[in-house]
Every structure is written in C-alpha cells, then in structure tokens.
Amino acid sequence: MKMEADFASADKGRGLGPRPLRQKMSRMRLNDLFAGYAFSLPSVIVLFVFTLGPALAAFYLSFFSWSLLNHMHFVGLSNFWGLLHYSVFWIAVRNSVIFACVVVPVQTAIALALAVMLNQNLPARGFFRLAFYFPSISSSAVITLIFMWMFNQLGLFNSFLSWLGLPQPDWLGSPHFALPTIMIMNIWTTSGAFMIIFLAGLQGIPMNLIEAAAVDGATSWKTFRNVTLPLLRTTMFFVVVMGVIGTLQMFDQSFIMSGGTGGPLHSTTTVVLLIYNFIFNYGNVGYGAAATVLWFIFIMGATLATNKWLGQSVEY
Amino acid sequence: MAKQHAIMAVGTAALLIGGVSGLAAGKAPRQFVAKHKAVTVTLGGWAAYSKNNVQQMYNFLKPFEREFPWIHVKYLPVAGNYETILKTEYVAGDAADVVALNNGGQASPFIDAGDVVALNHFLAASHQRVNNFYQGTTSLFTYHNQLYAIPRDQDVLALFYNKTMFAKAGIKSPPKTWAQLATDAKILTDAKAHVYGLGIDPSEAYWGEFVIQAGGTIFNAGKHQMTLNTKAALRGFSYYVSLYRRGIAAQPSQVGATWSGQSFGIGRVAMTIEGGWLNGSLKQDWPSIKYGVAPLPKGPVNRATLSFPVGWAISKTAPNKQAAWDLVNYMTNQGQPAWVAGTQALPTRPSVTSINYFKQHPIWKPFLASLPVARAWTFPNGFDQYASTTLNNQTLLAVEGQESPAAALKHLQQAGQQVFRSQGQ
Structure with missing residues (x-):
C-alpha cells in the first residue's frame, strides 16, 4: 500500500519540482521500478511458463488433430x-x-x-x-x-x-x-x-x-x-x-x-x-x-x- | 550422473562409429560395437516406485550384466498411469530404450505410431522363433505379420472358489461346465444375507471368455472387423448376463466392493473369475480365506480363458538397438524363469512351465493348465474410448436389465464398426 502511495505522489510531482529534484525522483522511481520487476520476475516466469503458456497452447491445439503419438495436422474449427x-x-x-x-x-x-x-x-x-x-x-x-x-x-x-x-x-x-x-x-x-x-x-x-x-x-x-x-x-x-x-x-x-x-x-x-x-x-x-x-x-x-x-x- | 553421461556419450559414439564402419564393411554393426565398449540401455515399465521394487529389478538383472558386461542397464520405472506417462515421454522424446507394452489395447497405439520397432529380424538372428511362445501372447503384439514386443509374462483368468462355503453347501468340486456353474452359484446364493454364488465385474475383460467358450470372437483374425453380431457371441454374452439377471452373480458394488477379487476376499461371493493377481491380494489382504482355483468351466463349444500378457518392446529412439535387444532377449528367454518366479506371473514360453518354482507352488497348476487355451485380451488402435466407456456402459445396461443382451451387442457391434469406418477400414 505504501509503495503505491509513493508512486502516486511521484507521478503527481512530475514536471512541478525543480530540475535536479525531478531527476533524482525519476532515478529513484526507476530503481523502484527495477526492484519491483526484479522481485516479481520469478513469479512472472512461473506464471508464463506453467500457467499462461499451457493455456495458450490449449487454444492453439484446439485447431489441430493430434493423438499425442502421431503427427498433428490443422483441421480448422x-x-x-x-x-x-x-x-x-x-x-x-x-x-x-x-x-x-x-x-x-x-x-x-x-x-x-x-x-x-x-x-x-x-x-x-x-x-x-x-x-x-x-x-x-x-x-x-x-x-x-x-x-x-x-x-x-x-x-x-x-x-x-x-x-x-x-x-x-x-x-x-x-x-x-x-x-x-x-x-x-x-x-x-x-x-x-x-x-x-x-x-x-x-x-x-x-x-x-x-x-x-x-x-x-x-x-x-x-x-x-x-x-x-x-x-x-x-x-x-x-x-x-x-x-x-x-x-x-x-x-x-x-x-x-x-x-x-x-x-x-x-x-x-x-x-x-x-x-x-x-x-x-x-x-x-x-x-x-x-x-x-x-x-x-x-x-x-x-x-x-x-x-x-x-x-x-x-x-x- | 557425470559418469553415466560419459558412458552414454561413449555408447552413442560407439554406435555411430560402429554404424558407419558397419555400413562400410557391409556387415551388421554388432561386430563393430566392440563387445568391450560400454553402452547404457534404459529400461522402462510400470512399477510402484519403491526402493524394494527397484532393487528387485537390479537383482534380477545382475546375471544379465555378468553375461553382457559391456551393457549397463539403467532402470527407470514409471509409477501411476503408465500409458499416459509413456505417451508424454514419446512426445518429449525421452522414453526409455526398452519399454513394457500392455494388454487391453494399450500396445496398439504405440505400435501404430511407429514408436517401437519390429523385432522379427532380431528374433531370427538369435535363432528363435515366434512359436517358442504361446500364440495367445504373441498375437497381442503382432501387426501385419511383424512382432513388436516379446511377451515377458502373462496372467490368465481362472475360477476361484471359497472352500469353506463349498463345504457348507455340500458341493464337492468346482464346476466344470456352464450348467454346473449356474447350478452351484444358485445353491451358494443367499440374497437376503447379501451373499452370492458368483462375483464378476460387469466389463468385457470378464465376459470375453464366455463369448469364446461359445465359439464366438470379439474381432476377426485381422482385427479389422467386429464379430459381435454372431449367434455364438450372443450365446456367450447372454449366458453371462443371465447369471446376474437370475440373481446368482453380483457386481462388486452390490456387495460393497470395488472389484470382484475384493467381493471374494470379504466372503460375499463363493466364486469369482479373476487372474493370478488375486492370489497375491488374498495373501496380503484377506489371508484367512480358504480357497481353491480351477480352470474356467468349459463352454458349449470351447475351453477358453482370457490372457493378459505384457511384453518388452524397443523404442525407435533407442540409440543402441542391438544392446536393447540383448536385454529384451535375456529377460524373455534365459531370464524368464527367475522373472516369473520373482514377480509371481505366468510364463509366455511353454518350456518355462516345468520349472521348479511351479512344482513347489501347486496353486499355479490350474493357471498353467489354462495357458494353451488362453486368448489375449486386446483392442486395435483407436478403441481406447470404446474399451473404457462404450463397452462398460453397454455391459452395465444389459447386466442391470435395462437392455436385452441382443440390443447391447448390437450397439457394441455398430459402435466398433463405426471406429473402424472412421479409420478408413
């Protein structure tokens, strides 16, 4: 919750404060962003590889005829x-x-x-x-x-x-x-x-x-x-x-x-x-x-x- | 791990070199994969994954590794839904070199897809013939006159009877004909006490033998036609259904069991038709039951039973097929006596029926006597849904009297022909 509030104030502060402060703020913001993404990266990877990936594969496979063991071929709808x-x-x-x-x-x-x-x-x-x-x-x-x-x-x-x-x-x-x-x-x-x-x-x-x-x-x-x-x-x-x-x-x-x-x-x-x-x-x-x-x-x-x-x- | 990788790399290299020089010299690669170069063969198959099971397999393989010191076997058993996992392994390309193929239509998808290789020329090179094995076991793995797995063991249906209940009812010996089976079952039934003469599962693996005993078949010889529309098939199936309709046979669920072996074990049915696997269950779960085993009663036309063979096959992806064959050949040939004694299964070679183990364990006698008349329980490729759903549904409808036996067989015949038509046969 606190992080969100900080981001919000940083957003509001954009373009208002004196230049050096703005730069500092945006560097901080970048750091925060980087840390945020770095921390959530493992879960995002897991989500993509094990949840979203297979889910998308199901959409893809629904257009094919395949028995697991033979060659798959496209059959439309x-x-x-x-x-x-x-x-x-x-x-x-x-x-x-x-x-x-x-x-x-x-x-x-x-x-x-x-x-x-x-x-x-x-x-x-x-x-x-x-x-x-x-x-x-x-x-x-x-x-x-x-x-x-x-x-x-x-x-x-x-x-x-x-x-x-x-x-x-x-x-x-x-x-x-x-x-x-x-x-x-x-x-x-x-x-x-x-x-x-x-x-x-x-x-x-x-x-x-x-x-x-x-x-x-x-x-x-x-x-x-x-x-x-x-x-x-x-x-x-x-x-x-x-x-x-x-x-x-x-x-x-x-x-x-x-x-x-x-x-x-x-x-x-x-x-x-x-x-x-x-x-x-x-x-x-x-x-x-x-x-x-x-x-x-x-x-x-x-x-x-x-x-x-x-x-x-x-x-x- | 590193060592195994190294051995595998060496093995692959040996195969490549052997293959190339073998071609160049116009000889079989075997001579060039010098007997002294180490190879690793991976061995799959179903097993409850326990240290004990794995150790048992390695103990069984010790004499093999003494005889073939350059072949190292790595055992990779699969626990759980074996065929499901094997399919995904073939998709991923990491199935074992030697895999077990099962009865009941579980072998045909892999054979049809070309995931396992034909073994006839290996068999011939080892101076062996297909008829060294019971025909009821090899037929399961034969497609277009090629054998795709060597039967390693089998199990057959026999009649288990409760000696205590027989003595109490004054019945001297187990029934030998259909008529006796029905008469005895009637005497032994006490429906008020939820006790029945016979307990059988309502599924085709338990009524196929009645059809054969009446002179019918499920499929034609080439397995490309359903043959459930014959008088003989109807006669066999009607007899099976009549046992339930007369109230002298019970489905497992009627007596609170999940399979008929359990119905028998808890003493709710006096007789059941099950395979040799029930011996092990009775010993472990219901040791107090006093029982005997007899071959199935003779039908109006044939003596027959169903067999459930398992075979070893070689994956198309196996890097060293000769080494894989040496393993398969050992396990199904010299190794078979130790294998059947160790796993308490029945042999696939008539020559193995006379080993000491069977002399010491007379409980197997009725099973061994049934082997020559055993037919493999199997389905062609494409029958997975038919075997697991359609057959069971129609059987249940007939057994519960919601459909006549003739109507059920008609449905089954049509649904099966529909599968064949969809495959363009």
Missing part, C-alpha cells in the same frame, strides 16, 4: 463442430452445471452458518473451528477413498439408513446416486475452508454498527439480515466465485470414484474429466483442447455474471 455434436460432451456439461448449481449455494450457506455460529463466544470455539476446517486441508484423494468406504452398498452410511428403516441405495454403483455422493463429499470438504473466509469477513465488521443496530432495537435476525449480510458482500463474492470456479472444474473426486471412466453410465463425467480422457486416454487432443477453450469461456462468463451480481461493495 472441426474439433469445435465435432464436440458440439458429441452427446457425451453435453452430458458432461450438464453434470458439471448441476454439480455447481447444487454445491455452490449449499456449501456457501453451510459455511456462512458455521462461521456465524463460531463467531459467537462459544465454549471450545477453537476446537470446532479446527474440526470444521480440517477436511479442507486433508487430501481430497484420501477423503474420496474414505467416502467410497462409507458410501458403499454395505457401508457405514447404508447401515445407518437401514437402522432408520430407510431404503439403502447403491450410492457408488447407481447412475442416479453417484454424482450426489460426490456433491455431499464436496460440500463437506469445502464448507470448512469457506467458513474460515466468512469468519475473517465477520471479524472485519465494525462492532459499533452491530451495537448501533442493537440500540435501535433490532432483533438478532434483523441485525444479521440487514447489517451483517450486506457487509459480508465482498466476502460472499469471493466465496461464490471460488466456489463456482472450483465446482465447474471438479475432476479428482470423479476420477477416483469412477476409476477414471466417469461411470457408471457417464453419471460422474464432468467436463474436466472428459478433457483429461480426450487427451490422455482417447488419443484426441484436439477435442480436449476445444473443450478446454469452450469451458474457459463458460467459466469466465459465469464469473462475470457473479461479479455483476455481487461484485460491488457496500458502504455505510
């Missing part, structure tokens, strides 16, 4: 055309969108509820914060394996359902329940991480506003609804955007649960899993790259829409 007429791609899009539409609202609501609860002066508050946060720092591969054990036909969860006298579906083997199982798992894992972010947001709310509302006679629900929630808008924006991006890019849990196939009957095929399979298993890099490009556009659209909805901060 035919990968996109083929992809849009490929039924499994639309199944994957539907799965990913349903997944995001269910998981994002539920996990955001749960995370917010947990954060509000743990923001009170409860006994063993630290313990609960840790307990709820713990799943999100565990490896998602391990959690998937544990869930597969809990949710199998004769597993813990079904034993519980049978004790309650409820029907016991084949959570992992049935095309109707495989994706919901992953949703449950995903909500459970990520809610804790977003809870921490909401907690930070809650602690940033000035107490005097809450107290003022109390003095005005607002009930705690009204305070929450009209003071706390609007002030959490920027936090909410962050949580929803990260949630949307994260759920639309879900890959690992589907991959592990279905053994990489996206089965049973394509029910856990997400767009990113399909992209992986196109490129590394089906020998169709062009389709994978084309799907990557389309999915990039879709996610960017979803993010911009969220920005329009939640992006502006609220001032009191």
Whole structure:
C-alpha cells in the first residue's frame, strides 16, 4: 500500500519540482521500478511458463488433430463442430452445471452458518473451528477413498439408513446416486475452508454498527439480515466465485470414484474429466483442447455474471 | 550422473562409429560395437516406485550384466498411469530404450505410431522363433505379420472358489461346465444375507471368455472387423448376463466392493473369475480365506480363458538397438524363469512351465493348465474410448436389465464398426 502511495505522489510531482529534484525522483522511481520487476520476475516466469503458456497452447491445439503419438495436422474449427455434436460432451456439461448449481449455494450457506455460529463466544470455539476446517486441508484423494468406504452398498452410511428403516441405495454403483455422493463429499470438504473466509469477513465488521443496530432495537435476525449480510458482500463474492470456479472444474473426486471412466453410465463425467480422457486416454487432443477453450469461456462468463451480481461493495 | 553421461556419450559414439564402419564393411554393426565398449540401455515399465521394487529389478538383472558386461542397464520405472506417462515421454522424446507394452489395447497405439520397432529380424538372428511362445501372447503384439514386443509374462483368468462355503453347501468340486456353474452359484446364493454364488465385474475383460467358450470372437483374425453380431457371441454374452439377471452373480458394488477379487476376499461371493493377481491380494489382504482355483468351466463349444500378457518392446529412439535387444532377449528367454518366479506371473514360453518354482507352488497348476487355451485380451488402435466407456456402459445396461443382451451387442457391434469406418477400414 505504501509503495503505491509513493508512486502516486511521484507521478503527481512530475514536471512541478525543480530540475535536479525531478531527476533524482525519476532515478529513484526507476530503481523502484527495477526492484519491483526484479522481485516479481520469478513469479512472472512461473506464471508464463506453467500457467499462461499451457493455456495458450490449449487454444492453439484446439485447431489441430493430434493423438499425442502421431503427427498433428490443422483441421480448422472441426474439433469445435465435432464436440458440439458429441452427446457425451453435453452430458458432461450438464453434470458439471448441476454439480455447481447444487454445491455452490449449499456449501456457501453451510459455511456462512458455521462461521456465524463460531463467531459467537462459544465454549471450545477453537476446537470446532479446527474440526470444521480440517477436511479442507486433508487430501481430497484420501477423503474420496474414505467416502467410497462409507458410501458403499454395505457401508457405514447404508447401515445407518437401514437402522432408520430407510431404503439403502447403491450410492457408488447407481447412475442416479453417484454424482450426489460426490456433491455431499464436496460440500463437506469445502464448507470448512469457506467458513474460515466468512469468519475473517465477520471479524472485519465494525462492532459499533452491530451495537448501533442493537440500540435501535433490532432483533438478532434483523441485525444479521440487514447489517451483517450486506457487509459480508465482498466476502460472499469471493466465496461464490471460488466456489463456482472450483465446482465447474471438479475432476479428482470423479476420477477416483469412477476409476477414471466417469461411470457408471457417464453419471460422474464432468467436463474436466472428459478433457483429461480426450487427451490422455482417447488419443484426441484436439477435442480436449476445444473443450478446454469452450469451458474457459463458460467459466469466465459465469464469473462475470457473479461479479455483476455481487461484485460491488457496500458502504455505510 | 557425470559418469553415466560419459558412458552414454561413449555408447552413442560407439554406435555411430560402429554404424558407419558397419555400413562400410557391409556387415551388421554388432561386430563393430566392440563387445568391450560400454553402452547404457534404459529400461522402462510400470512399477510402484519403491526402493524394494527397484532393487528387485537390479537383482534380477545382475546375471544379465555378468553375461553382457559391456551393457549397463539403467532402470527407470514409471509409477501411476503408465500409458499416459509413456505417451508424454514419446512426445518429449525421452522414453526409455526398452519399454513394457500392455494388454487391453494399450500396445496398439504405440505400435501404430511407429514408436517401437519390429523385432522379427532380431528374433531370427538369435535363432528363435515366434512359436517358442504361446500364440495367445504373441498375437497381442503382432501387426501385419511383424512382432513388436516379446511377451515377458502373462496372467490368465481362472475360477476361484471359497472352500469353506463349498463345504457348507455340500458341493464337492468346482464346476466344470456352464450348467454346473449356474447350478452351484444358485445353491451358494443367499440374497437376503447379501451373499452370492458368483462375483464378476460387469466389463468385457470378464465376459470375453464366455463369448469364446461359445465359439464366438470379439474381432476377426485381422482385427479389422467386429464379430459381435454372431449367434455364438450372443450365446456367450447372454449366458453371462443371465447369471446376474437370475440373481446368482453380483457386481462388486452390490456387495460393497470395488472389484470382484475384493467381493471374494470379504466372503460375499463363493466364486469369482479373476487372474493370478488375486492370489497375491488374498495373501496380503484377506489371508484367512480358504480357497481353491480351477480352470474356467468349459463352454458349449470351447475351453477358453482370457490372457493378459505384457511384453518388452524397443523404442525407435533407442540409440543402441542391438544392446536393447540383448536385454529384451535375456529377460524373455534365459531370464524368464527367475522373472516369473520373482514377480509371481505366468510364463509366455511353454518350456518355462516345468520349472521348479511351479512344482513347489501347486496353486499355479490350474493357471498353467489354462495357458494353451488362453486368448489375449486386446483392442486395435483407436478403441481406447470404446474399451473404457462404450463397452462398460453397454455391459452395465444389459447386466442391470435395462437392455436385452441382443440390443447391447448390437450397439457394441455398430459402435466398433463405426471406429473402424472412421479409420478408413
């Protein structure tokens, strides 16, 4: 922050002060600039080589037919055309969108509820914060394996359902329940991480506003609804955007649960899993790259829409 | 590192000099890559990367390096998704000189792309013939009459049965025919207790053998036509589906398992059809199960089983192919007895079936007896998606009764022919 302020004053000072000072200032400014770029260079290189480079390569590859092992040749837009007429791609899009539409609202609501609860002066508050946060720092591969054990036909969860006298579906083997199982798992894992972010947001709310509302006679629900929630808008924006991006890019849990196939009957095929399979298993890099490009556009659209909805901060 | 680089440089130089002078003299380069010039051959292949595995490979290779002291082998195992990683290695040009090629359609993409070289003339120069190996193993690596990998080992499907459950049900011996298999499975099933007579995976690697037993095939001999539209194929597939539809066979997920070996290990199914790999899993994870193994029951036409061979191939990029061949030839020839005993796999040469290891371990007897009737489980190039998705989906639909066996086979036939058409065949 301070650096920015210095730059700003240096900019304003340009052309006003006496000559020697101006020269000195600009030399200082150059030094600052140099130091700034030098310090950020490693990250910029990493960004270009490992993130932007491959991303640009995906755009490039989407115009080629290539199986990884043969010679690639230019095919224009035919990968996109083929992809849009490929039924499994639309199944994957539907799965990913349903997944995001269910998981994002539920996990955001749960995370917010947990954060509000743990923001009170409860006994063993630290313990609960840790307990709820713990799943999100565990490896998602391990959690998937544990869930597969809990949710199998004769597993813990079904034993519980049978004790309650409820029907016991084949959570992992049935095309109707495989994706919901992953949703449950995903909500459970990520809610804790977003809870921490909401907690930070809650602690940033000035107490005097809450107290003022109390003095005005607002009930705690009204305070929450009209003071706390609007002030959490920027936090909410962050949580929803990260949630949307994260759920639309879900890959690992589907991959592990279905053994990489996206089965049973394509029910856990997400767009990113399909992209992986196109490129590394089906020998169709062009389709994978084309799907990557389309999915990039879709996610960017979803993010911009969220920005329009939640992006502006609220001032009191 | 520096030393290895030096050796590699020397090796490359030796190859260049040998190659040039070999051409000049009109002789095979072998004589000129003087036996005393050191070369390094890199060896790939799948292995869970542990110190133990690596050490096991080096121990296995010690006699080779004694016999060929000028060849140094550097083992570079790949852990995880082997074929995926191998593809990226070929793209990057840093695949090992000698690589393992797998069954189940995983070999054909590399052979088709020309990443590995044909080995027939090497085989002939070493005074060996293709029929020193089981036909069920070499067929997997043969394209246009050329052999692209030498089968190093294989595994075949057999019938595992739970002796305790058999004794309790009063069944004396494992079933020998399709009819007996169904009868025994029915007796052994107690659906209320989630116990089933037979546990099989709903996938083609587990029903292909029924089609062959009924006299059918999946592909024609040249692997350029689907042959699932025959009466025999339908007969085999219908029998397999009927086992589930009658409730006497269970998918792994029905009994809370991820594969049928696990269903068997946790005692939820009395019989399963699995490969010899299950012996190792049972010993390690479910040691209390008392079980026996028998060859698969005979079908109405054939005795048959599926084989899962793995072969060693030589990369096109290998700088010294003769040295690579010496290694491949050693591992699949003199080295095979030690290899199959060490890795608990089945041999690819009929001559190796009589070694002491198998006499001392009679559990392998039913597997060895199945080798002559084993057919390799494989797909032509371009069938990756078909093998991993289409086949499984149609199998599942049929097994769950959402589609008739005939309709499922019709879909599979059409989808397969579609793949061939898209390749212009």
